[in-house]
Amino acid sequence: MDTSVAHPARRYNYWLGGKDHFAADRESGDLLAEAFPTARVAALENRDFLRRGVRFLAESGVRQFLDVGTGLPVPDNTHEIAQRMAPESRVLYVDNDPIVMTHSRALTIGTPQGRTGYVEADLREPEVILAHPELRAVLDLREPVALLLVAVLHFIHDDKQALAVVSRLLDSLPSGSYLVASNLTLDYAPPAQVAMHEELLASGKTDARARDKSEFGRFFDGLELVEPGIVAVSDWRPDREERPTAQDVAIYGAVGRKP
Numbered sequence: 001m002d003t004s005v006a007h008p009a010r011r012y013n014y015w016l017g018g019k020d021h022f023a024a025d026r027e028s029g030d031l032l033a034e035a036f037p038t039a040r041v042a043a044l045e046n047r048d049f050l051r052r053g054v055r056f057l058a059e060s061g062v063r064q065f066l067d068v069g070t071g072l073p074v075p076d077n078t079h080e081i082a083q084r085m086a087p088e089s090r091v092l093y094v095d096n097d098p099i100v101m102t103h104s105r106a107l108t109i110g111t112p113q114g115r116t117g118y119v120e121a122d123l124r125e126p127e128v129i130l131a132h133p134e135l136r137a138v139l140d141l142r143e144p145v146a147l148l149l150v151a152v153l154h155f156i157h158d159d160k161q162a163l164a165v166v167s168r169l170l171d172s173l174p175s176g177s178y179l180v181a182s183n184l185t186l187d188y189a190p191p192a193q194v195a196m197h198e199e200l201l202a203s204g205k206t207d208a209r210a211r212d213k214s215e216f217g218r219f220f221d222g223l224e225l226v227e228p229g230i231v232a233v234s235d236w237r238p239d240r241e242e243r244p245t246a247q248d249v250a251i252y253g254a255v256g257r258k259p
């Protein structure tokens with residue numbers, strides 16, 4: 001594990017106010033927050049979208065979750081939200097950061113009625129994820145599964161590769177399964193911020209590729225979009241009146257159901 005290089009999980013943890021980060025992660029987090037002053041707000045809103053998405057799915061009867069790009073543990077992890085509503089819920093976490101693996105114990109203590117598991121794997125290798133014995137032990141792929149790809153698709157820059165990964169995973173899930181996804185967007189950003197983002201991306205100082213609404217929407221091709229469709233994560237079935245603007249949040253989120 002190279003702690004001298006910033007990694008998305010630890011930088012995101014820094015923005016969320018966690019304690020699992022190193023100097024390189026804080027430097028990278030501060031640099032990006034200088035260019036995008038609402039980066040921390042965006043991280044919090046994204047996490048809240050994940051919470052509301054999982055609650056919605058649990059209310060809709062979904063009992064299995066495949067959460068790829070898990071991130072470091074937070075007070076309300078996917079299995080805690082789902083199992084609070086339905087203790088029999090089963091959750092498999094997947095992340096490629098070894099530091100998330102070292103914290104996986106906190107992610108795998110769940111209810112006795114349910115089951116949770118953790119696999120260290122890369123989203124770019126869906127075959128490895130699908131063939132993993134832990135996946136088969138935790139999830140029954142004959143029953144609906146919610147695939148969570150929240151704030152992780154933007155780390156796969158190539159559209160063709162990202163789309164292929166999503167459709168490979170969804171192809172292995174039955175009808176009634178769901179996709180919950182979010183992705184950085186610059187659709188609401190002023191031109192100066194777009195230029196700044198491009199500069200940071202070209203110099204390797206940021207690793208997230210923004211997608212516009214139609215690029216993001218392609219991940220949901222063939223799925224039935226749940227209301228309100230593709231919106232800023234803060235506007236997806238919000239549970240409070242006062243919220244940051246779509247420009248401040250700059251992350252699209254959506255939920256789709258496989259017919």
Ligand SMILES: C[S@@+](CC[C@H](N)C(=O)[O-])C[C@H]1O[C@@H](n2cnc3c(N)ncnc32)[C@H](O)[C@@H]1O
Nearest residue numbers: 009012069070071095096097122123150151155
């Ligand atoms: C910004 S965090 C999002 C965490 C969580 N999904 C959320 O939205 O709160 C992104 C996570 O994706 C993980 N990640 C990035 N690229 C990945 C890849 N190719 N395969 C698996 N995980 C990846 C990072 O390690 C990090 O934990």
